[in-house]
Amino acid sequence: MTPDLYAERALLAALLRDPRQIRKTLQLTGIDDSEFGDPGHAQLMRAIIDASQDETLDLSDIDGWNTMRRTVENAAVAGGRSRAWVHEIAASRITPSQAVEYAVMVHEGATRRGIAAHAQRIADMISQAPPEQVSAQITIAHNVMIKLAELWRLDPEILTAEATEADDTEVLETPQAPSLLQRGLAALRAPLPFLDGTARTEDRLLASLVTDPGQIAEVRGWLDLEDFTAPGRAEIYAALVDLADRNRPIDAPTVLFEASRQVAISARQADRFMAHCAKAEPGQAISLARTLVATDTAAYISAQAQKIITTVTAGTATPSQAIGVAMTTLQRMQESLARLNTGRQVTASDSMVYVPPPPDRATMSTPPNAKTSM
Incomplete structure (x- = not known):
C-alpha cells in the first residue's frame, strides 16, 4: 500500500x-x-x-x-x-491517541490526489476539447484549490505569491540554452502526439510573412518566439519582427541574413527557407499562426499539468506548497489560453483568403454511408 x-x-x-x-x-x-x-x-x-x-x-x-x-x-x-x-x-x-494526527495525514493524501486528478483532467482535455471547455475546467480546478486552501487555513494570495517567487528563482537558476529554439517547452513537447507537422507549419508561416510583411503587425501581439521549436525558425521570426520595427525592406535574402546573426543557419536550411518563400501565397500567415499557437498552448498546458502532478505525487511538497504550485500554474494556463483567444480575433487578412472552418465533430462521427432523415 x-x-x-x-x-x-x-x-x-x-x-x-x-x-x-x-x-x-x-x-x-x-x-x-x-x-x-x-x-x-x-x-x-x-x-x-x-x-x-x-x-x-x-x-x-x-x-x-x-x-x-x-x-x-x-x-x-x-x-x-x-x-x-x-x-x-x-x-x-x-497509537490510538494519535487519531487526530492520522486524520491530518488522510487530509493531506486527499489533497494530493485531488490536485493531481484535476491536473490530469486538464491534460486529458487539452488535445481534443475546444479552448472554452479547457478554460472552464481550469477555473473549476482553481476554485477547488481555493477551497483546499481554506481547508488548511491558508491564504490563497500568499500561497500564489510564494509559489511564483519560488518558480521564478528556479527559472533564473536554470542554465539558459544559447539558441532560442531550445527555450521554453521544446524538450517537453517531443512526446506529444499533436505536434506532428509543426516544422512544416512554421516554414509555411514564415514564408507567408515574408511574402506579405503586413501580416507581421497582425500576429506579433500573440505569436511568440517560443511558439517556434524547429531549428532556426524562432530566429527567422525574430529577424522579421526586427526588420519591421526598423522599417527596413523585407525579402527572403534579407531576413535570412539577419537571422544568421543570431544562429548558424546551414546551407540546407537556407535553401529550404528560400524555396518556401518562392512558392508562398500572401494572406495565409494568420491561419497558420493560429494553428501554431494552438499547438503551443496545448503543449504548454499539458506540460504544466504534468508539473502539478509531479509536484503533488513526489511526496516532498507540503500541502501549502502543493496548493500554491497548483494555483500559480493554473493561472499561467489561463494566461496561455488568453493569448490563444487573442489570436482568434478576426483580422484584416481574414477577409483576403478563404480558409474553410474545421469539420464539425458531429459530422465527423457520422458514418459515410449512414442515412439521414429530412
Missing part, C-alpha cells in the same frame, strides 16, 4: 480501538469518508461516522464501545467485507 493508504488504515484502527477519539477527531479535523482513497476504507469510515451520530450511544462506556463496533462490523459485512477484515484493521500497530 501507499503511505496515504497506511495513514487511512491507521486512522480507522485508532477509531476502532478507542471510540472515544471518534467525535473529537471528527470535530477537530472535519474528516470525511470522501477523502479516503481506498473504497473499503471509505466504506468503513462512513460506518464509523454514522454510528457516532447516535446520540444515545455513550462512547465513554464499554457497552457503547461494543455496540459501536458491532454496528460498524455489520455495515462492513453488508458492504461485502468480513468481520475478520475489520478485526485485521483494528489490530494494526498504531
Whole structure:
C-alpha cells in the first residue's frame, strides 16, 4: 500500500480501538469518508461516522464501545467485507491517541490526489476539447484549490505569491540554452502526439510573412518566439519582427541574413527557407499562426499539468506548497489560453483568403454511408 493508504488504515484502527477519539477527531479535523482513497476504507469510515451520530450511544462506556463496533462490523459485512477484515484493521500497530494526527495525514493524501486528478483532467482535455471547455475546467480546478486552501487555513494570495517567487528563482537558476529554439517547452513537447507537422507549419508561416510583411503587425501581439521549436525558425521570426520595427525592406535574402546573426543557419536550411518563400501565397500567415499557437498552448498546458502532478505525487511538497504550485500554474494556463483567444480575433487578412472552418465533430462521427432523415 501507499503511505496515504497506511495513514487511512491507521486512522480507522485508532477509531476502532478507542471510540472515544471518534467525535473529537471528527470535530477537530472535519474528516470525511470522501477523502479516503481506498473504497473499503471509505466504506468503513462512513460506518464509523454514522454510528457516532447516535446520540444515545455513550462512547465513554464499554457497552457503547461494543455496540459501536458491532454496528460498524455489520455495515462492513453488508458492504461485502468480513468481520475478520475489520478485526485485521483494528489490530494494526498504531497509537490510538494519535487519531487526530492520522486524520491530518488522510487530509493531506486527499489533497494530493485531488490536485493531481484535476491536473490530469486538464491534460486529458487539452488535445481534443475546444479552448472554452479547457478554460472552464481550469477555473473549476482553481476554485477547488481555493477551497483546499481554506481547508488548511491558508491564504490563497500568499500561497500564489510564494509559489511564483519560488518558480521564478528556479527559472533564473536554470542554465539558459544559447539558441532560442531550445527555450521554453521544446524538450517537453517531443512526446506529444499533436505536434506532428509543426516544422512544416512554421516554414509555411514564415514564408507567408515574408511574402506579405503586413501580416507581421497582425500576429506579433500573440505569436511568440517560443511558439517556434524547429531549428532556426524562432530566429527567422525574430529577424522579421526586427526588420519591421526598423522599417527596413523585407525579402527572403534579407531576413535570412539577419537571422544568421543570431544562429548558424546551414546551407540546407537556407535553401529550404528560400524555396518556401518562392512558392508562398500572401494572406495565409494568420491561419497558420493560429494553428501554431494552438499547438503551443496545448503543449504548454499539458506540460504544466504534468508539473502539478509531479509536484503533488513526489511526496516532498507540503500541502501549502502543493496548493500554491497548483494555483500559480493554473493561472499561467489561463494566461496561455488568453493569448490563444487573442489570436482568434478576426483580422484584416481574414477577409483576403478563404480558409474553410474545421469539420464539425458531429459530422465527423457520422458514418459515410449512414442515412439521414429530412
